[in-house]
Amino acid sequence: MKFLPYILKHLRRSWVRTASTVLAMSVCIFLFCTLRTFVEAVTWNLQSAKSSLLVSRHAVSLVFNLPLAYKERIAALPGVRGVAATNWFGGTRRPNDFKDFFPNFAVQVEDYLPMHPEFILPEDQRRAFLEDRRGCIVGRRTAERFGWKIGDTFQLESFIPPYRIGKPFEFVVRGIFDTDLARFPGTDTTAMFFQWKYLYEATGQRIGVGTYVTEIADPSQATAISRAIDGLFDNSDAQTKTETEAAFRAGFVSLAGNLALLLNGIALAVMFTILLVTANTMSMATRERRTEIAVLKTLGFSSGRVMGLILAESAFLGACGGAVGILLGSVMIRALPSLPIIGDAVRGFPNLGLSAMIAALGFGAALLLGLLAGFVPSVLAYRSRITDMLRQV
Amino acid sequence: MAMVELQQVRRVYRRDTQEITVLDGIDLSVPEGEFVALMGPSGSGKTTLLNLIAGIDRPTSGSVRVAGTDVAQLSESALARWRSRSIGFIFQFYNLIPVLTAVENVELPLLLTRLSRKDRRERAVTALKVVKLADRASHYPRQLSGGQEQRVAIARAIVADPKVLVADEPTGDLDARSAEEILALMETLNREFHKTIVMVTHDPRASQRAHTQKHLDKGVLREGA
Numbered sequence: 001m002k003f004l005p006y007i008l009k010h011l012r013r014s015w016v017r018t019a020s021t022v023l024a025m026s027v028c029i030f031l032f033c034t035l036r037t038f039v040e041a042v043t044w045n046l047q048s049a050k051s052s053l054l055v056s057r058h059a060v061s062l063v064f065n066l067p068l069a070y071k072e073r074i075a076a077l078p079g080v081r082g083v084a085a086t087n088w089f090g091g092t093r094r095p096n097d098f099k100d101f102f103p104n105f106a107v108q109v110e111d112y113l114p115m116h117p118e119f120i121l122p123e124d125q126r127r128a129f130l131e132d133r134r135g136c137i138v139g140r141r142t143a144e145r146f147g148w149k150i151g152d153t154f155q156l157e158s159f160i161p162p163y164r165i166g167k168p169f170e171f172v173v174r175g176i177f178d179t180d181l182a183r184f185p186g187t188d189t190t191a192m193f194f195q196w197k198y199l200y201e202a203t204g205q206r207i208g209v210g211t212y213v214t215e216i217a218d219p220s221q222a223t224a225i226s227r228a229i230d231g232l233f234d235n236s237d238a239q240t241k242t243e244t245e246a247a248f249r250a251g252f253v254s255l256a257g258n259l260a261l262l263l264n265g266i267a268l269a270v271m272f273t274i275l276l277v278t279a280n281t282m283s284m285a286t287r288e289r290r291t292e293i294a295v296l297k298t299l300g301f302s303s304g305r306v307m308g309l310i311l312a313e314s315a316f317l318g319a320c321g322g323a324v325g326i327l328l329g330s331v332m333i334r335a336l337p338s339l340p341i342i343g344d345a346v347r348g349f350p351n352l353g354l355s356a357m358i359a360a361l362g363f364g365a366a367l368l369l370g371l372l373a374g375f376v377p378s379v380l381a382y383r384s385r386i387t388d389m390l391r392q393v
Numbered sequence: 394m395a396m397v398e399l400q401q402v403r404r405v406y407r408r409d410t411q412e413i414t415v416l417d418g419i420d421l422s423v424p425e426g427e428f429v430a431l432m433g434p435s436g437s438g439k440t441t442l443l444n445l446i447a448g449i450d451r452p453t454s455g456s457v458r459v460a461g462t463d464v465a466q467l468s469e470s471a472l473a474r475w476r477s478r479s480i481g482f483i484f485q486f487y488n489l490i491p492v493l494t495a496v497e498n499v500e501l502p503l504l505l506t507r508l509s510r511k512d513r514r515e516r517a518v519t520a521l522k523v524v525k526l527a528d529r530a531s532h533y534p535r536q537l538s539g540g541q542e543q544r545v546a547i548a549r550a551i552v553a554d555p556k557v558l559v560a561d562e563p564t565g566d567l568d569a570r571s572a573e574e575i576l577a578l579m580e581t582l583n584r585e586f587h588k589t590i591v592m593v594t595h596d597p598r599a600s601q602r603a604h605t606q607k608h609l610d611k612g613v614l615r616e617g618a
Binding site for chain 1: 469478482484490501505553
């Protein structure tokens, strides 16, 4: 610590260079944090996918529904505990206005809720939901977002043609569910669920089932049972594609391409550039101070200590850049949902926020970049001879 | 007892395949409390000899004993520790750290000790008082004259209370009046603080202040009056 004032004074000597290096580093860490947060948000609810749940959809595309009759046949397979029909409703509060969007599903509640203990709902609210055809349950975050309380009513209109009936669907909030993220990490509390029968009847009993969620007794049998389900409908008009819930959700993420690879690639490229910029700064700073390094060594500073001082200076630059970058990232991530265009895209993410883990990773990366940038100049200072450095003055 | 004892010291530099003998069989003995001036033309090996005594260079052969330590036998880190305790170095161009104030420059060698921040500062101020610059403690080198900068450099050299002071042309970059002040200060350090001083100089007036003068010529030491 007694060398800290010495390090700070050196950084202040060329404050424009120091400030621009810190700024460059902070932009790098800001991008790293923002991109990592985005990847985490996209893949967040993969964590809550259960290996005991299988999802069957139309083999051609999710756009096509499956016949209702499939449920009984799937349920009859050995090893199957339960089957629930679910349909992605795609409802918005105002037609085609996605500013207030939140995920909403029609589900066969009696079968679906027992498969999902992560949705924690008081018993009286569960009963009220089951008894009300127009009833729905909403996650805590969505309820808080719109100020909804038990008994409140609201309307949604779907953008999916078969679910458009010329007027909005009306719902009554019968329950607000929470979760325990320690036990059920990745659980989405922005979602809303309502009775599948309500959708079925309101659309004139013309719709099919978007996906069947199947609970199996033994997760190690997931592949065999998936094959068995698909085998049941091999010769039908509506063949199925069955996979684990994790694979099903990962398929959605991959629709946007290999997002993680792309974003990580961008972050890595930026980091490498900043490494070169910071290394250049440190090299210049060290070259300018050859005489001072010689003087320090003459005064009795060991080569290791001189190397340590340069590395500490470099790491300090990294730490400052990291701290500013994390701050910028935190502000930007908070502001993202309110931005035009991009806000619409990210508002639906259930867990958009700079996590402590990503912030720590960002800070660690900044420190590492700082140390790497200072490595070569510090080694040169370590190896340099006093007499050579004094002679070059 | 000799404070500085050199026996058959040779220093040879290699430039590609060529060998250049800078010092050739130097024998030198400087008693404790002595003030020695090393003189000689450019390229005669004065600074090289001074660097060997200060432990910032190593001889090719021969032995260099300073303050009872065989300098050539120490490892790099042990040599650095030894320098911090035993040697005060005064450069021709002062070589103060420009971003540090006078008192911070003087305090620099004490960062290597276990002294508290308060004690370090007290000692640095005391050293500045010795060189009569306590009132300029908070000034940066750019705010001082050449003579004042050299006095700060001398304060830095003596702050850790080393046994030996080595000075490489300490008046070489100063006007006559400032040079006189510096030489008077060095005399005081030798006389009142009993520092052994080895000074390289071109200036005959400066050498007159020393007790003895030694002349180097083409790497060979000759006694001089």
